[in-house]
Amino acid sequence: MKRNRIPQFFIIVGAFLLLLAVVLMLDNVPGVPVMLLIVLRKGAIYALVAVSMNILNGFTGLFSLGQAGFMLLGAYTYAILTVPVENQALVYQRYPNGGIGFSVTESLGRVLGQPGLLLGVIICLILGGIVAGVFAYLIGLPVLRLKSDYLAIATLGFAEIIRAVVQYEKLGPITNGSNLLSNFTNFSNFHLGSLKLDTVMPFVFAGVCIWVITLIINSTYGRAFKAIRDDEVAAEAMGINLANHKRMSFIISSFFAGISGAMLAMYQASVQATIFKAAMTYEILLIVVLGGIGSISGSIIAAFLFVGSSEWWLRFLDNTTVLPNFNAKLLFAIIFAAIVVSIVFLVVYRQNKAQKSRPEAVGRGRKILSLKLSGVITLVVGTLLLLGDLRFLISPDLQVPLLRSGFRMVVFSIIVMIVVLFFSRGLMGDRELPDLFRTRHKRL
Amino acid sequence: MLKIENLHVSYGGIRALRGISLEVPDGKIVTLIGANGAGKSTMLRTITGLVKAESGSIRWNDHELLGQPTDRIIGTGIAMCPEGRRVFADLTVLENLKIGAYLRKDRAGIQEDLQSVYDLFPRLKERVWQMAGTLSGGEQQMLTVGRALMSRPQLLLLDEPSLGLAPLVVQDIFSIIKKINKQGTTLLLIEQNANMALRTADLAYVLETGNITMFGTGADLLADEKVKEAYLGKHKN
Ligand SMILES: Nc1ncnc2c1ncn2[C@@H]1O[C@H](COP(=O)(O)OP(=O)(O)OP(=O)(O)O)[C@@H](O)[C@H]1O
Numbered sequence: 195m196k197r198n199r200i201p202q203f204f205i206i207v208g209a210f211l212l213l214l215a216v217v218l219m220l221d222n223v224p225g226v227p228v229m230l231l232i233v234l235r236k237g238a239i240y241a242l243v244a245v246s247m248n249i250l251n252g253f254t255g256l257f258s259l260g261q262a263g264f265m266l267l268g269a270y271t272y273a274i275l276t277v278p279v280e281n282q283a284l285v286y287q288r289y290p291n292g293g294i295g296f297s298v299t300e301s302l303g304r305v306l307g308q309p310g311l312l313l314g315v316i317i318c319l320i321l322g323g324i325v326a327g328v329f330a331y332l333i334g335l336p337v338l339r340l341k342s343d344y345l346a347i348a349t350l351g352f353a354e355i356i357r358a359v360v361q362y363e364k365l366g367p368i369t370n371g372s373n374l375l376s377n378f379t380n381f382s383n384f385h386l387g388s389l390k391l392d393t394v395m396p397f398v399f400a401g402v403c404i405w406v407i408t409l410i411i412n413s414t415y416g417r418a419f420k421a422i423r424d425d426e427v428a429a430e431a432m433g434i435n436l437a438n439h440k441r442m443s444f445i446i447s448s449f450f451a452g453i454s455g456a457m458l459a460m461y462q463a464s465v466q467a468t469i470f471k472a473a474m475t476y477e478i479l480l481i482v483v484l485g486g487i488g489s490i491s492g493s494i495i496a497a498f499l500f501v502g503s504s505e506w507w508l509r510f511l512d513n514t515t516v517l518p519n520f521n522a523k524l525l526f527a528i529i530f531a532a533i534v535v536s537i538v539f540l541v542v543y544r545q546n547k548a549q550k551s552r553p554e555a556v557g558r559g560r561k562i563l564s565l566k567l568s569g570v571i572t573l574v575v576g577t578l579l580l581l582g583d584l585r586f587l588i589s590p591d592l593q594v595p596l597l598r599s600g601f602r603m604v605v606f607s608i609i610v611m612i613v614v615l616f617f618s619r620g621l622m623g624d625r626e627l628p629d630l631f632r633t634r635h636k637r638l
Numbered sequence: 639m640l641k642i643e644n645l646h647v648s649y650g651g652i653r654a655l656r657g658i659s660l661e662v663p664d665g666k667i668v669t670l671i672g673a674n675g676a677g678k679s680t681m682l683r684t685i686t687g688l689v690k691a692e693s694g695s696i697r698w699n700d701h702e703l704l705g706q707p708t709d710r711i712i713g714t715g716i717a718m719c720p721e722g723r724r725v726f727a728d729l730t731v732l733e734n735l736k737i738g739a740y741l742r743k744d745r746a747g748i749q750e751d752l753q754s755v756y757d758l759f760p761r762l763k764e765r766v767w768q769m770a771g772t773l774s775g776g777e778q779q780m781l782t783v784g785r786a787l788m789s790r791p792q793l794l795l796l797d798e799p800s801l802g803l804a805p806l807v808v809q810d811i812f813s814i815i816k817k818i819n820k821q822g823t824t825l826l827l828i829e830q831n832a833n834m835a836l837r838t839a840d841l842a843y844v845l846e847t848g849n850i851t852m853f854g855t856g857a858d859l860l861a862d863e864k865v866k867e868a869y870l871g872k873h874k875n
């Protein structure tokens with residue numbers, strides 16, 4: 195293994211550079227669909243945050259749902275530090291003398307030009323990560339004592355609290371309360387000659403961060419995380435200090451979530467606390483589960499697939515489409531009912547089977563938990579939709595929409611359920627991309 | 639030398655150990671036998687700090703271990719094989735072994751010990767890339783012993799290493815235990831297989847519902863009528 199590590203390193207670096215070249219070209223060639231660029235940009239950012247979540251959920255076995263909160267901390271830290279001084283009065287309209295009175299990127303940019311601006315961005319991204327990491331450190335000690343489900347609830351609560359605190363009136367002069375922060379340094383401020391770098395930059399930043407995460411995961415430290423995931427007691431008996439390692443994993447995960455939040459702010463060119471809702475954490479969790487819990491490349495692939503679907507390919511599901519006549523409506527309702535009933539049936543069946551089989555086979559609490567969760571979600575979503583669509587039997591002239599706003603999320607939920615039920619290891623399981631080429635070699 | 643004195647341990651009101659005193663002299667194999675629920679595993683967990691004691695003392699080479707955190711205790715040269723083949727299922731055999739050496743910094747020494755573990759368990763060497771969770775029960779047991787050895791311990795605590803293994807493999811495990819001891823490691827061995835344990839051990843203690851009721855050399859206890867009846871499944875006739 196040692197021997198082929200070096201060529202593998204060069205292959206990966208080479209492939210990444212090639213990817214950057216392609217991305218740079220797409221960004222600057224006329225005629226490339228805007229949607230594609232959007233998907234690439236947001237996909238890179240989501241890939242980073244999904245990988246950061248995977249550090250905790252996939253590699254350390256801690257089920258945490260605080261990602262959106264840490265992203266918010268990173269995004270706000272970045273935005274507050276980089277709004278140029280002359281724009282601060284405009285941005286903080288509602289707060290006279292709002293803003294911090296300086297801008298890291300602007301100051302550095304004035305002295306050093308583009309490189310200074312870039313340096314400022316990097317410093318502020320890292321500061322965003324550090325602020326998120328410091329919060330993780332502070333809440334880590336009480337929160338990480340909790341066992342799986344409770345930890346998830348506590349971190350979710352933390353994220354909601356952060357979101358509320360940031361919007362608190364008294365903090366307005368710094369956070370701008372519940373108003374938008376905008377006009378700060380973002381990706382479109384950078385050019386290479388006449389080339390736009392809007393898409394390349396998120397790729398470079400996310401790429402470097404993910405590379406660092408990979409190094410951590412493959413270090414002795416990362417191995418200790420995985421040991422904790424597999425068996426806490428045995429890990430402790432090997433001399434691994436559980437509290438320290440869990441907290442370290444939590445801090446690292448939050449640090450990179452913070453950076454990705456700051457990148458999201460850059461990508462959007464504005465930031466508002468309201469977008470960092472629990473729904474965002476669920477999206478990220480979905481990416482992690484789809485990609486495979488414990489697979490970095492899985493998270494990356496799933497991030498682009500998810501962003502592609504939700505922003506582009508599945509958009510049409512949200513356009514209202516109405517069924518023409520009574521028979522079509524009836525047929526639709528029957529098919530729909532059949533689908534819902536069979537999914538519920540499958541969930542119940544699988545759950546029973548999982549509980550009956552040998553205890554060690556289902557020792558992973560999270561599998562059972564996700565089964566239960568998906569069961570409840572199916573029942574609720576299914577029943578509501580079914581009731582809604584069966585109303586037309588009472589009043590035949592009622593419009594029955596085949597597709598309507600929000601339907602996209604329903605399709606996503608169904609995809610997740612199918613993945614959880616039938617491909618519970620996700621796209622990649624816990625393997626990585628290079629493993630796919632190596633498995634045969636390894637078995638022999 | 640490990641010297642335990644008047645050790646009391648309770649699990650929220652349930653008294654698991656009720657004033658245990660025992661000694662594990664350097665270089666010896668000491669075994670602790672007793673019925674299910676007697677408190678044997680509790681004893682090992684208390685030594686390694688996984689369970690907190692109420693009172694008593696555990697002295698190891700002039701350190702007091704009680705009240706120390708587990709990583710500190712492991713750092714003083716004690717290693718434990720927990721009960722029930724607790725391998726890290728989603729890590730490879732090699733990674734499992736490396737975790738065993740987690741607190742060590744000497745790369746060269748770790749490589750050496752990896753070799754000596756492979757010498758003891760050639761089966762593991764063939765399977766370095768296999769996920770530990772897919773090993774057979776016996777192989778997993780070998781892995782937990784090998785993993786514990788990777789910290790190069792002075793004192794190795796083994797909790798039922800022969801549990802659920804075929805008779806031939808049990809013999810293998812016990813001959814390896816002797817080999818480990820010959821290489822200079824002190825062993826405290828917990829066993830259900832009292833026959834094999836008493837044959838292998840230099841000293842033996844019998845634990846009954848939280849109290850030590852008998853003590854002697856392995857051969858002494860093997861010959862004792864009460865032990866024969868209660869633990870060796872042989873009746874007086
Ligand atoms: N975490 C715990 N909480 C409450 N009681 C416990 C706990 N762990 C062990 N006990 C109890 O303490 C007593 C001793 O348990 P211990 O595991 O030490 O037994 P043992 O001698 O190792 O038995 P076996 O041979 O079956 O492994 C038992 O009565 C057990 O039920």
Ligand SMILES: [Mg+2]
Pocket residue numbers: 678679680721797
């Ligand atoms: Mg036991």
